Amino acid sequence: MGLHPIHTSKSYHDKDELGPEGNEFTSREEVFDYDFYKKLASDPKVLAIGECGLDYYRLEPETAAKQKESFIAQIELALELGKPLMLHIRNAYGEALEILRARPGARGDVHFFAGTWDEAREFLDLGFTLSFTGVITFARDYDEIIRNTPLDMILSETDCPYVAPAPFRGKRNEPSYVSEVVKKIAEIKNLDFEICRTALLQNALSFANIH
Ligand SMILES: [Zn+2]
Known part of the structure; x- marks a missing residue:
């Protein structure tokens, strides 16, 4: 809050x-x-x-x-x-x-990260994770940043009701659509979906200090 x-x-x-x-x-x-x-x-x-x-x-x-x-x-x-x-x-x-x-x-997370790699690196150096939305499913601007960012420093999110991911563009975004963001992160980082999903879930739990 x-x-x-x-x-x-x-x-x-x-x-x-x-x-x-x-x-x-x-x-x-x-x-x-x-x-x-x-x-x-x-x-x-x-x-x-x-x-x-x-x-x-x-x-x-x-x-x-x-x-x-x-x-x-x-x-x-x-x-x-x-x-x-x-x-x-x-x-x-x-x-x-x-x-x-x-x-x-x-410490914390940079929600809806939309900056450059130089800015990303500075947040990572301070120990902040970066979180990505459905934007990464239809814009290629963040591919390099996602490739360069260690998997344990990435969070996935929707920012619903805004920016619905492909293939739901133009519709109201929903929390469950976060799976499309996870899929895209796995694809960009060339990882198995399940490995990526488990890691991102763990990152969210660590962020919130839930063990
Ligand atoms: Zn916001």
Whole structure:
């Protein structure tokens, strides 16, 4: 649980941004209340802090500062509680890396990774896993990153209801479609599906500290 960067100020999100599966909305403006979130996040059922991070897709001048402040507070909360971060970073990998580098010990996953190999390598060096969505089933931009990333540093996800994988493009995405993402990771890394599936499942359990 956490405060998503787009909710730190009032911001409008339309289908251009969300894709055909998303409904347009205006986010509420919320301030990250550390003590309130700490109380909630202390519950053992809370596995991670997030999605939190930076989203500069539609950057308004005063929003970056608010996003950064709330992101840093959530990194501190994750460190205090010993829980991983689930990062949502859009068009802001450089700044997010700078913030994380200054806070050693923070760990977690970069959800919906959509950066370059250089950025990927920097997150991996900090010990963050990268997670990939259905995008990898219809765009070839991430093949090299997936090939270069050690299998134990990859997570699979859907980000449903957005970005349904092939062959379900144009439909509402569903959690069960994650199997298409796993299949594609196995194909790109030239691995047996079952070996890849078992490894990715183990990665998800390790991320959430479930043994
Ligand atoms: Zn997200």
